Amino acid sequence: MTARESFGDLRPPARVLLGPGPSDVDPRVLRAMATPVIGHLDPEFLRVMDETRELLRAAFRTENRLTVAMSGTGSAGMETTLVNFLEPGDKAVVCVNGVFGQRMADIVERTGAEPVVVSAPYGRIIDPADVKKALAQAGGPVKLVALVHLETSTGVWQPVEDIAALAKEHGALFVLDTVTSLGGVPVEVDRWGVDAAYSGTQKCLSAPPGLSPVTVSDRARQVLHARARKVQSWYLDLSMIEQYWGDDRAYHHTAPISMIYALREALRIAHEEGWENRFARHRRVGRALQAGLQAMGLELLAQEGFRAPMLTTVGVPEGVDEAAVRRYLLSRYGIEIAGGLGDFRGRAWRIGTMGHSARPRNVTLVLAALAEALRVQGRRVSAEAALEAAADVLAEVPAGGG
Amino acid sequence: MTARESFGDLRPPARVLLGPGPSDVDPRVLRAMATPVIGHLDPEFLRVMDETRELLRAAFRTENRLTVAMSGTGSAGMETTLVNFLEPGDKAVVCVNGVFGQRMADIVERTGAEPVVVSAPYGRIIDPADVKKALAQAGGPVKLVALVHLETSTGVWQPVEDIAALAKEHGALFVLDTVTSLGGVPVEVDRWGVDAAYSGTQKCLSAPPGLSPVTVSDRARQVLHARARKVQSWYLDLSMIEQYWGDDRAYHHTAPISMIYALREALRIAHEEGWENRFARHRRVGRALQAGLQAMGLELLAQEGFRAPMLTTVGVPEGVDEAAVRRYLLSRYGIEIAGGLGDFRGRAWRIGTMGHSARPRNVTLVLAALAEALRVQGRRVSAEAALEAAADVLAEVPAGGG
Numbered sequence: 001m002t003a004r005e006s007f008g009d010l011r012p013p014a015r016v017l018l019g020p021g022p023s024d025v026d027p028r029v030l031r032a033m034a035t036p037v038i039g040h041l042d043p044e045f046l047r048v049m050d051e052t053r054e055l056l057r058a059a060f061r062t063e064n065r066l067t068v069a070m071s072g073t074g075s076a077g078m079e080t081t082l083v084n085f086l087e088p089g090d091k092a093v094v095c096v097n098g099v100f101g102q103r104m105a106d107i108v109e110r111t112g113a114e115p116v117v118v119s120a121p122y123g124r125i126i127d128p129a130d131v132k133k134a135l136a137q138a139g140g141p142v143k144l145v146a147l148v149h150l151e152t153s154t155g156v157w158q159p160v161e162d163i164a165a166l167a168k169e170h171g172a173l174f175v176l177d178t179v180t181s182l183g184g185v186p187v188e189v190d191r192w193g194v195d196a197a198y199s200g201t202q203k204c205l206s207a208p209p210g211l212s213p214v215t216v217s218d219r220a221r222q223v224l225h226a227r228a229r230k231v232q233s234w235y236l237d238l239s240m241i242e243q244y245w246g247d248d249r250a251y252h253h254t255a256p257i258s259m260i261y262a263l264r265e266a267l268r269i270a271h272e273e274g275w276e277n278r279f280a281r282h283r284r285v286g287r288a289l290q291a292g293l294q295a296m297g298l299e300l301l302a303q304e305g306f307r308a309p310m311l312t313t314v315g316v317p318e319g320v321d322e323a324a325v326r327r328y329l330l331s332r333y334g335i336e337i338a339g340g341l342g343d344f345r346g347r348a349w350r351i352g353t354m355g356h357s358a359r360p361r362n363v364t365l366v367l368a369a370l371a372e373a374l375r376v377q378g379r380r381v382s383a384e385a386a387l388e389a390a391a392d393v394l395a396e397v398p399a400g401g402g
Numbered sequence: 403m404t405a406r407e408s409f410g411d412l413r414p415p416a417r418v419l420l421g422p423g424p425s426d427v428d429p430r431v432l433r434a435m436a437t438p439v440i441g442h443l444d445p446e447f448l449r450v451m452d453e454t455r456e457l458l459r460a461a462f463r464t465e466n467r468l469t470v471a472m473s474g475t476g477s478a479g480m481e482t483t484l485v486n487f488l489e490p491g492d493k494a495v496v497c498v499n500g501v502f503g504q505r506m507a508d509i510v511e512r513t514g515a516e517p518v519v520v521s522a523p524y525g526r527i528i529d530p531a532d533v534k535k536a537l538a539q540a541g542g543p544v545k546l547v548a549l550v551h552l553e554t555s556t557g558v559w560q561p562v563e564d565i566a567a568l569a570k571e572h573g574a575l576f577v578l579d580t581v582t583s584l585g586g587v588p589v590e591v592d593r594w595g596v597d598a599a600y601s602g603t604q605k606c607l608s609a610p611p612g613l614s615p616v617t618v619s620d621r622a623r624q625v626l627h628a629r630a631r632k633v634q635s636w637y638l639d640l641s642m643i644e645q646y647w648g649d650d651r652a653y654h655h656t657a658p659i660s661m662i663y664a665l666r667e668a669l670r671i672a673h674e675e676g677w678e679n680r681f682a683r684h685r686r687v688g689r690a691l692q693a694g695l696q697a698m699g700l701e702l703l704a705q706e707g708f709r710a711p712m713l714t715t716v717g718v719p720e721g722v723d724e725a726a727v728r729r730y731l732l733s734r735y736g737i738e739i740a741g742g743l744g745d746f747r748g749r750a751w752r753i754g755t756m757g758h759s760a761r762p763r764n765v766t767l768v769l770a771a772l773a774e775a776l777r778v779q780g781r782r783v784s785a786e787a788a789l790e791a792a793a794d795v796l797a798e799v800p801a802g803g804g
Contacts, residue, residue: 003460007453007670010663012440021656025439033660034436037427037610038414039738051409058405071612072474075655076637107636202656208439210473210612210658232634234509235478251743253477254423254604256612258435259661261412268409336441341653 015330016357018366019338020152020180020311022202022209023354025266029207032265033258040255049245052260055267056213059182059205059275060197062189066216066238068245069263070198071256074179077198077212079107080236081175082146084216084224085196088112090143093134093172095119095126095163098151099342100177111232113143122154122343123301123313128162135170143223144173144195149187150180152203153341155302155313155350157185164192173220179203182213183270184282184310184354195220201259204282204310206355207266210259214238266355282309284397285358289351292367292390296381301348310354313340315347320377322346328373335369360394417732418759420768421740422554422713423582424604424611425756427668431609434667435660442657451647454662457669458615460677461584461607462599464591468618470647471665472600472638473658476581479600479614481509482638483577484548486618486626487598490514492545495536495574497521497528497565500553501744502579513634515545524556524745525703525715530564537572545625546575546597551589552582554605555743557704557715557752559587566594575622581605584615585672586684586712586756597622603661606684606712608757609668612661616640668757684711686799687760691753694769694792698783703750712756715742717749722779724748730775737771762796 017024038045056067070077082104086092090113094105097120108115118134120126126147135142145167150157160176167174173195178187182197184204189197195217202209216224216238224231224239231237235253243250270278286309290300299315300307316322322339326349329335340348351366353359367390371383419426440447458469472479484506488494492515496507499522510517518540520532528549537544547569552559562578569576575597580589584599586606591599597619604611618626618640626633626641633639637655645652672680688711692702701717702709718724724741728751731737742750753768755761769792773785 003456003673007457007666007673010434010437010450010667012437012444012446012450014438015440015444017439017441019441022439022441022659030436030438032412034432035412035414036416036432037419037424037604038417039419039421039424040611041740042414042417042732042738044414048412048414054405055409072478072637073655073658076474079635079637103636106632110632110634110636200656202439208658208660209442209656210661230512232512233481234505234512235474235481236637253475254602254611256475256610256661257424258610258664259612259658262660264409265412271405271409330444336444338443 014334016335016362016365018351018353018357018362019336020350020352021200021354023206023352023357025206025208026269026356028269029262029265032261033208035261037257040257041249041251045257046249048260048264052264052267053245055264055271056215058271059267060187060189060215061191062215064189064215064217066221066242068214068241069260070212070214070236071253072212073209074198074200074212076236077214078104078177079233080214080238081196081198082107083111083233083236084231084238085144085173085220086111086113087228091116091138091140093118093131093138093142093145095131095147097124097126097156098122098148098153100148100152102342104146123156124303125156125158125306126163128166131163131166135166142170142172144175146175148177150308150311152180152311153344155308155311157306157308160192164194168193173223180308180311183278185279189215201263201266204355205266205270207262210256211263281397282353282358284393285353285360285363286310286312288390288393289353289363291393292363292386295389296371296386301344310352310358312351313344313348314351316349317379320374320379322349325373325377328376329369333369335366360397363390363394416736418735418737418764418767420753420755420759420764421738422752422754423602423756425608425754425759427608427610428671428758430671431664431667434663435610437663439659442659443651443653447659448651450662450666454666454669455647457666457673458617460673461669462589462591462617463593464617466591466617466619468623468640468644470616470643471662472614472616473655474614475611476600476602476614477505478638479616480506480579481635482616482640483598483600484509485513485635485638486633486640487546487575487622488513488515489630493518493540493542495520495533495540495544495547497533497549499526499528499556499558500524500550501555502550502553504744506548525558526705527558527560527708528565530568533565533568537568544572544574546577548577550579552710552713554582554713555746557710557713559708559710562594566596570595575625582710582713585680587681591617603665603668606757607668607672609664612658613665683799684755684760686795687755687762687765688712688714690792690795691755691765693795694765694788697791698773698788703746712754712760714753715746715750716753718751719781722776722781724751727775727779730778731771735771737768762799765792765796
């Protein structure tokens with residue numbers, strides 16, 4: 001009530017976003033955001049939705065009719081893919097090897113269903129044998145199996161197919177978190193037999209945060225339509241949302257128009273680049289960063305062979321102030337990297353090379369800046385070795401745009 | 403999967419948004435949306451959040467510590483103010499005189515609480531005597547009373563204070579929907595004793611849709627913290643969200659950065675205009691439109707004396723094709739107005755004069771265009787009389803900007 005007289009212009013500092021998202025946003029996407037708003041039932045806007053859905057299907061590699069952008073961030077997508085299928089008393093196998101698997105288990109509990117947790121330590125993948133055991137010992141039918149494709153808290157890149165097959169064998173729906181993976185590594189919804197997948201916009205798609213792409217198989221839709229009771233969330237109820245995104249165009253809630261504009265443009269950019277080219281770019285940039293960090297003598301915390309290219313977790317050396325290093329990078333260079341979450345809190349940095357941020361110049365910059373920040377902390381590492389190791393890999397990335 | 407080769411530039415047509423929201427967005431807000439994205443935990447972004455909260459408190463006229471923008475549209479705000487306080491078995495008195503009151507009752511049911519519905523016909527206000535009766539006959543303690551300030555489906559402007567006082571007398575929390583009212587007519591959260599209010603950004607605040615301002619009293623926070631079980635929605639759980647918006651700055655989900663930029667700018671514009679001036683502008687513009695429509699011989703459907711200035715429901719004359727008139731306005735002039743919802747479906751138009759759309763030129767334009775559309779439908783009305791009646795009222799609106 002006692003607001004000051006006047007507020008200044010919005011002038012956020014220039015950043016280089018190398019955290020776990022948001023990633024840097026392409027100026028074309030920013031321009032799309034500034035496009036005048038039209039109505040959520042305007043025929044021209046419905047066309048924009050249709051195109052966005054077509055692009056989302058290409059991103060998810062699916063023919064799923066029910067493919068939408070939920071009007072909330074990735075966590076809203078997570079909640080969507082759980083609350084629409086679970087009812088009180090159901091059992092759900094939830095794979096937990098980081099913060100986001102844990103979040104899934106938390107949401108499952110809030111539905112009144114029983115989470116059967118299959119866990120692995122931070123930095124390790126989930127072992128399909130453990131999922132098999134959990135399914136066998138669940139003591140009753142399992143309604144769904146939930147897995148994180150790329151754990152944003154650990155940088156672990158989980159193989160999906162074996163666990164998807166196990167879910168199918170047991171007649172369970174298979175739910176996959178692709179928040180960090182979509183647009184950065186292949187996501188094969190139809191081929192893998194994923195029944196519900198969700199993602200975010202601010203990771204490898206490089207749109208601003210605010211929407212959650214969600215796709216649902218016809219098998220999962222049947223489970224939704226056969227529910228005994230209403231979905232506990234009105235806002236996330238897919239049985240109503242599919243009527244707005246579908247042919248009925250029935251009003252549910254007012255779609256976030258500008259965010260849809262942004263998502264469409266971000267997907268269009270990915271489509272123009274070519275999804276395979278985009279994956280290759282993420283792979284090389286990530287590998288370069290990881291080679292540089294190791295050459296610097298730092299430890300990578302994700303299990304070898306399962307390291308995500310777009311999110312690298314690196315151990316904080318003994319005696320180094322984790323937060324001070326981040327503050328140094330931010331204040332000196334405007335570079336954002338993140339600290340650890342959950343079991344990795346205080347012990348790790350998370351460096352993201354996602355979407356528009358996945359480019360050679362950012363690798364070179366962050367390696368040089370990190371070496372400097374460590375030196376300031378009294379820890380001398382070889383910037384030289386790091387930059388050379390990275391440059392060798394970066395030589396494989398097509399030049400230009402840097 | 404079979405996306406076409408290429409997608410064209412985003413080129414939505416130029417519209418004049420005179421529906422029930424979204425309203426036209428000020429170019430300053432569009433520009434704010436195009437501001438580069440920074441991280442959701444960046445100290446500079448936290449400052450933007452603090453300023454946004456300060457402005458939201460001024461808008462809601464409250465000192466409530468827990469004042470935030472939820473990362474979803476107005477309906478997410480509605481769900482937030484219900485699911486955070488209700489537990490299975492609770493009773494909630496819900497006032498229903500339109501679609502949005504009905505939606506509240508639906509959400510209450512989904513929490514496992516029991517809605518005690520107090521209803522009034524579409525177009526009429528809720529009678530406080532009916533609320534009093536419901537509270538007395540509820541057969542047990544009532545956890546909350548929920549009311550819509552301005553029913554977007556009917557254009558009815560509900561007096562709040564008597565019902566707020568009744569809730570307080572009965573020890574119930576008082577929840578108020580201010581989706582359409584905030585920024586257009588006075589909303590006095592602290593003075594009226596509102597325990598939880600929610601709004602939208604795309605109505606009288608004239609930001610794009612996508613966020614829901616929410617404010618919660620300390621009394622309601624105590625109810626939240628005393629819950630026996632977790633809030634059923636993880637995404638909308640205020641006990642976690644207050645830690646991100648509060649001093650802890652604990653990560654919950656990634657805030658929709660660009661939408662917060664937009665909301666801050668929209669609130670700043672309102673703050674510069676002055677809230678009282680803004681209310682006066684809405685009042686005069688709405689009164690002019692209503693005078694014009696009546697002079698045209700059309701019927702206003704909201705109860706006299708309780709007509710919202712920013713949303714006018716008008717009866718479709720016998721024999722006129724409701725949808726054809728809307729299509730005419732849209733295709734001929736790019737003017738968006740809306741049809742009726744719920745009981746008013748097919749029987750009403752809804753014309754919004756909200757925020758940036760609440761300006762003299764839009765009144766004159768829509769009256770002239772509507773008279774023309776009716777003429778095309780074979781229904782001759784006097785544009786002359788309508789325009790004169792409106793002009794008399796519009797003469798009171800400060801000139802300029804039109």
